[in-house]
Amino acid sequence: MTADPALGVVPFALTDAARPLLVLGPSLGTSVTALWQDVVPLLPDVDVVGWDLPGHGSAPAPDPRGLAGLTVPDLARAVLDVVARAQAERGDVGAPFWYAGVSVGGAVGLHLLLDAPGRLHGAALICTAASFGEPGPWLDRARLVESAGTPTQVEGSARRWFGPGFVEREPRVVLRLLGSLQTADRFGYGAVCRALAAWDARPGLAGAGGPGSSVPASSVPVVTIAGEHDLPAPPAALAEIARGVGAVRSEVLDGVAHLAPAEAPARVAELVRDLVTAGVAR
Template identity: 60%
Template sequence: MSAPELGATAFALRDASRPLLVLGPSLGTSVTALWHDVVPLLDDDLDVVGWDLPGHGTSPAVAPGSLDDLTVADLSSAVRALVDAVQAERGDPGAPCWYAGVSVGGAVGQQLLLDAPGRVRGAVLCCTAARFGDPGPWLERGALVAAAGTPTQVSTSAGRWFAPGFLERAPDVGTRLLASLQHADRFGYAAVCGALSRFDVRDRLGEIDAPVVAVAGADDPATTPDDVAQVAGGVRRGRLVVIHGAAHLAPAEWPGRVATLVRELVSEGEAR
């Protein structure tokens, strides 16, 4: 299939004098809702652009059945096209970028590093995996959402996304993210469930040579620290960071910690 149409948000876009950071979302979130509190900690000296999953955030709605065969590789191709356009706008056509993504956004990061190794200088991959479990539950969830909508996922997602006590401490953050889930297009959400059901790069991680910081939430039931450790240990230059008091949406729960990890990775790479 052709690459899906993805919406994009230019959080900070100046010129090629600054490194370009590309941000990716998690299933059910918009990139703006997820990275809202991280971007202000980075955009003083980085150009920052985010992309949205099909039917999520700024991306257009999805026609029923149009993305039934969607793969993470298709999403990766669409993100590469977005990076091409942004780098051309910045006056730096063909230049590589830095990348940070969460869950399926982290899967897209892995795919980018595999399919276009010269295009990504390094990546912070949060709460992600090289394989997201058995296909059956993903296909069942996708079928339910396609039939009944994303509000069916609000309660269970709240339990997966946030560590115990977080919603009480930061209700505004939880409201922002759960609202983005409720507003996501049901067919786009279902298509991404299908893509996750088909994703498995466990036997290819050793091909990834760019530096990777793999970030796990200690309380994440969806992509456990062991899942994230498999990514960190499988790539050639991986480092595992486990954030205690975080579940599946580490950039929303611990924006300062995640921003520091991104800034350190970029600073080390740019100094070489």
């Protein structure tokens, strides 16, 4: 059965079809605003809309029954609905758009790239992976959060999310992000954990031009961005994606862990801006 997730929508800047449209995706446990708010002002002349995971940020509290069997492809279909509403306002429904997403938001971008490349002008895949490890730990985390809530994840997330010294240097950013985690709905969080447990795009990468494949790599320009200290999605995971899709650029950010847009907003903005600018100029 296909799940029907209700996503949140954050229209950071929407004007008309004369400007490129960039769609931003979050990481599990974050709101798109908390994660991307320092990047958006550095992207002038671009329309930007963000989406939130079920029960996160601007999204309504979900009905757990509607999230049964949630998958990353389900999230991707829901993101296309978000895009359609934004494009209806801009007057360019069905046109290709730019995408940048982190972790599960990056997995959604990778799915769109492999499943519906014609919808994308280009994509920045950030601190993400074609597979996030064995299902067991994700299913254990889902059960814990569904029974005891997202505050159970604060300590572990603080260790995984931020590079060395960031907590001391930027306590307000850290509190902003951990606050979004604590207020996330437990069933929405648990459903996304289960989706990540089942996520494995590696066969699709092999078919998109990976080693041994006779299928050409994606014609959509892709930039991969990894964090030097990222444990959930280490640089090797981004390198695997970059090889599979024939990325035009692959960067590893020094000192960064899992939430690159919050940890290094100027650098992420530069990379995303370069991607969009180069594509518009083609």
